Amino acid sequence: MERIIELFKERNIRVTPQRVGVMQTLYPSQEHLTVEGIHAKVKPQFPNISLATVYTILELFKEKKLVREIRVRFDRSLYESRVDPHHHFHCTQCGQTYDVDIDLCPTLKKQRIDGHSINDFHGYFYGICRSCRKEKQC
Amino acid sequence: MERIIELFKERNIRVTPQRVGVMQTLYPSQEHLTVEGIHAKVKPQFPNISLATVYTILELFKEKKLVREIRVRFDRSLYESRVDPHHHFHCTQCGQTYDVDIDLCPTLKKQRIDGHSINDFHGYFYGICRSCRKEKQC
DNA sequence: AGCTTGCACAAGAATCATTATCATCTAAAA
DNA sequence: TTTTAGATGATAATGATTCTTGTGCAAGCT
Incomplete structure (x- = not known):
């Protein structure tokens, strides 16, 4: 949690609860999650969070090199926080x-x-x- | 043309004009084409060919190892006839x-x-x- | 060459992931 | 606290891919 906020600040990412929530689903675990999967994981904490918001947040994280999008499956993207x-x-x-x-x-x-x-x-x-x-x- | 029919027969693929047409857009060139692109290329010869048919044919070719689907782009698939x-x-x-x-x-x-x-x-x-x-x- | 039969095709609807729009809300700087 | 750029949620739109169904054709058999 603290670490995540640190990561955001280092990258000039405005800290919002939803962004922290999304990051928590991926970090520091090594899971590979679909957007649906991430949405489902943050839903309990943010019942109103929109799928579009998850997409937007992931796009931002990708630009800031906090997550990586992988396309090993042809039908949908996966996201992971391992960026090495x-x-x-x-x-x-x-x-x-x-x-x-x-x-x-x-x-x-x-x-x-x-x-x-x-x-x-x-x-x-x-x-x-x-x-x-x-x-x-x- | 002859070669393509040969390839089909070797693999027990029923020879139809549309299939030959689709294969001709990819073989023996080394281009990477989208489904749209393939559709556009066969359209002059088969004005009625449906996009769904192109999808079906490509799926068959993929199974029979005549073409390869590549997902280097995240937004759509490309197809090529190089299978090595x-x-x-x-x-x-x-x-x-x-x-x-x-x-x-x-x-x-x-x-x-x-x-x-x-x-x-x-x-x-x-x-x-x-x-x-x-x-x-x- | 003319049957027959199973598969192929066309047309269009349906699905599903992803993106865009926009009004409302909020993080954080002043 | 106030201000404001930027974030979010709701929903529509887009665009690739798949499904459905009636019709048509390839190719094996007479």
């Missing part, structure tokens, strides 16, 4: 998303590829997750 | 998408990460493309 470089695995069976902490070696260090200047890189892995694989064996 | 492993660069300025033929080394060869079994991997790069960089310097 890492990648994602998406289970095509259960739909769960996992962090992937692998250094995709030399490429990441490059500033240029084919003359394009790289600002960001994101790797998406698809397959069957460990817990779905276990279930199958039963 | 490669990655994509998206220019955040002009919106253009480029192929990236880089081997993201050891990772790709792995079958497993953190116990998850990997079927597919896709790297997305974001930044300013070479032609946008040139323009800036003028």
